[in-house]
Amino acid sequence: MILLKDILYKVTIESVVGNTSVAIHNLEFDSRNVSLNDVFVAIKGTLSDGHQFIKKAADQGALAIICETLPENIVNGITYVQVADSHSALAIMAANYYGNPSEELKLIGITGTNGKTTVSSLLYQLFKKAGLETGLLSTVKIMVGDTEFKATHTTPDSLTINKYLREMVDAGVEYCFMEVSSHGIHQKRTEALHFVGGVFTNLSHDHLDYHKDFAEYRDVKKYFFDGLPKTAFALVNVDDKNGVVMLQNTKAKKQTYALKTYADYKAQVLESQFTGQLLKINNQEVWVKLIGGFNAYNLLAIYGTAQLLGLKELETLQLMSTLESVGGRFQYLISEKKITAIVDYAHTPDALKNVLETINSIRTGNEEVITVVGCGGDRDAQKRPVMGNIAASLSTKVVFTSDNPRTENPEKIIEQIETGVPAEHYKKTISITNRKEAIKAACQMAQENDIILIAGKGHETYQEINGERFDFDDFKIVNQLLTTLNK
Ligand SMILES: CC(=O)N[C@H]1[C@@H](OP(=O)(O)OP(=O)(O)OC[C@H]2O[C@@H](n3ccc(=O)[nH]c3=O)[C@H](O)[C@@H]2O)O[C@H](CO)[C@@H](O)[C@@H]1O[C@H](C)C(=O)N[C@@H](C)C(=O)N[C@H](CCC(=O)O)C(=O)O
Ligand SMILES: Nc1ncnc2c1ncn2[C@@H]1O[C@H](COP(=O)(O)OP(=O)(O)OP(=O)(O)O)[C@@H](O)[C@H]1O
Numbered sequence: 043m044i045l046l047k048d049i050l051y052k053v054t055i056e057s058v059v060g061n062t063s064v065a066i067h068n069l070e071f072d073s074r075n076v077s078l079n080d081v082f083v084a085i086k087g088t089l090s091d092g093h094q095f096i097k098k099a100a101d102q103g104a105l106a107i108i109c110e111t112l113p114e115n116i117v118n119g120i121t122y123v124q125v126a127d128s129h130s131a132l133a134i135m136a137a138n139y140y141g142n143p144s145e146e147l148k149l150i151g152i153t154g155t156n157g158k159t160t161v162s163s164l165l166y167q168l169f170k171k172a173g174l175e176t177g178l179l180s181t182v183k184i185m186v187g188d189t190e191f192k193a194t195h196t197t198p199d200s201l202t203i204n205k206y207l208r209e210m211v212d213a214g215v216e217y218c219f220m221e222v223s224s225h226g227i228h229q230k231r232t233e234a235l236h237f238v239g240g241v242f243t244n245l246s247h248d249h250l251d252y253h254k255d256f257a258e259y260r261d262v263k264k265y266f267f268d269g270l271p272k273t274a275f276a277l278v279n280v281d282d283k284n285g286v287v288m289l290q291n292t293k294a295k296k297q298t299y300a301l302k303t304y305a306d307y308k309a310q311v312l313e314s315q316f317t318g319q320l321l322k323i324n325n326q327e328v329w330v331k332l333i334g335g336f337n338a339y340n341l342l343a344i345y346g347t348a349q350l351l352g353l354k355e356l357e358t359l360q361l362m363s364t365l366e367s368v369g370g371r372f373q374y375l376i377s378e379k380k381i382t383a384i385v386d387y388a389h390t391p392d393a394l395k396n397v398l399e400t401i402n403s404i405r406t407g408n409e410e411v412i413t414v415v416g417c418g419g420d421r422d423a424q425k426r427p428v429m430g431n432i433a434a435s436l437s438t439k440v441v442f443t444s445d446n447p448r449t450e451n452p453e454k455i456i457e458q459i460e461t462g463v464p465a466e467h468y469k470k471t472i473s474i475t476n477r478k479e480a481i482k483a484a485c486q487m488a489q490e491n492d493i494i495l496i497a498g499k500g501h502e503t504y505q506e507i508n509g510e511r512f513d514f515d516d517f518k519i520v521n522q523l524l525t526t527l528n529k
């Protein structure tokens with residue numbers, strides 16, 4: 043039996059109307075899920091205000107309402123708890139409801155614009171290979187030991203996080219690696235969690251639709267490090283100028299990694315090929331199967347994290363050499379006619395630039411680099427022309443197309459991308475709204491040894507158009523097309 047007052051432990055309460063010693067059923071923040079004896083937390087969201095649904099929750103049997111503003115009509119028999127911040131209250135209550143599972147395992151949060159999925163998934167792989175019970179909360183999937191669950195967000199809501207952490211603890215999981223997105227931090231989804239470590243990958247342009255400006259976006263990330271306890275470590279990339287910003291006010295043990303500047307963990311790229319790269323980490327050489335300078339950073343972050351968590355140096359390096367790339371991140375195939383097709387989740391300007399630079403650095407001759415790319419709808423529109431510029435400048439041919447248009451007109455999104463193309467590159471680009479047709483056009487253009495990059499959707503197996511998700515898998519489609527076209 044769970045009492046309301048028990049799950050309110052540590053919540054900043056402003057006032058209470060009613061009795062908090064009542065036994066409750068579930069904790070919910072969406073009125074549509076409320077049933078008899080549940081607690082409903084009213085949250086001010088981005089589209090609507092949960093306070094509008096207090097009456098609906100009460101009608102559906104809610105026993106208690108947690109809110110920032112008390113409703114005018116107080117219903118007898120229902121307990122109303124007024125709190126300073128509903129997001130924060132939900133996070134604390136969710137942790138209490140599930141018995142604070144984050145305190146019973148070693149939770150490591152990975153944040154930054156790019157590389158979160160790569161670093162957290164590879165750490166999951168590495169710790170599993172080391173024989174340790176491990177969990178993962180990522181954009182691609184959630185893993186409770188060996189059991190896989192579907193992910194809906196990069197960082198799920200606090201109830202979902204704590205639910206999975208509880209399952210992990212009950213299944214004997216000792217380490218959990220989780221992605222911490224800026225939306226997640228801002229909406230306090232990670233607020234009441236106990237982290238033993240935080241990792242910062244990098245910061246570049248993204249989500250400037252949601253955050254007021256770049257400074258706010260950076261400060262949201264910093265807030266995560268500010269909240270780490272003294273016992274945790276904060277491992278940051280100091281080749282990124284915002285790395286030191288993350289460390290400014292943290293109580294955690296400050297640790298750094300870099301390829302270019304002085305740092306606690308240092309690496310050098312000795313050799314780079316299409317099949318992998320040779321890295322020198324702390325004077326030890328290690329061959330890894332993931333390519334690109336950006337992956338050298340990801341692998342160094344992984345190395346540092348493993349060391350800080352107590353893994354042996356040689357074992358870590360040996361296991362690093364066995365790591366396989368994460369689905370949809372530089373996932374490639376080479377067709378019968380020797381056309382290379384690469385599917386990559388590059389959906390930010392920095393990621394697209396890195397991936398194209400990596401491709402250009404491993405080109406051996408005069409092959410064409412044909413990029414198929416679009417930008418998601420209902421997301422940061424400022425990045426569209428920037429990505430148009432990068433695609434056109436670093437490829438020999440470009441097919442602009444749709445990503446997930448969501449509720450926007452895909453043609454309008456493409457027009458915005460096109461405005462970033464420098465005049466001297468106009469001739470290289472065409473636009474085809476239908477993504478499958480765009481990939482087909484790239485396949486038709488490609489000749490022996492050419493490279494096709496299909497960017498933006500990576501592992502996604504759908505395309506979202508006007509609220510509907512249609513089956514769509516870049517990798518499957520390009521594979522099929524190259525075979526059918528006999529290329
Ligand atoms: C913009 C955004 O982040 N929205 C997230 C947010 O929703 P919200 O609070 O804005 O919801 P809202 O629709 O305004 O509703 C406000 C409140 O009223 C409630 N409500 C609403 C309707 C109703 O009938 N009854 C009711 O009680 C809602 O449950 C909610 O509590 O909180 C919800 C619960 O946690 C999230 O599911 C939702 O994610 C939406 C679907 C989303 O697309 N989020 C993306 C942008 C996101 O979070 N992305 C990041 C990754 C970004 C990255 O790449 O770094 C992620 O972590 O996944
Ligand atoms: N360390 C890095 N620096 C820059 N770009 C990177 C880095 N790691 C990966 N990338 C690029 O960014 C893309 C997305 O990588 P990944 O999925 O690991 O990032 P993420 O931070 O999890 O993204 P999301 O915010 O969508 O969860 C990759 O496909 C690759 O193109």
Ligand SMILES: N[C@H](CCC[C@H](N)C(=O)O)C(=O)O
Binds near residue numbers: 498499502
């Ligand atoms: N986590 C990112 C994913 C973007 C993926 C891209 N394919 C798009 O739909 O914009 C977001 O929600 O902004």
Ligand SMILES: [Mg+2]
Binds near residue numbers: 159160181221
């Ligand atoms: Mg991710």
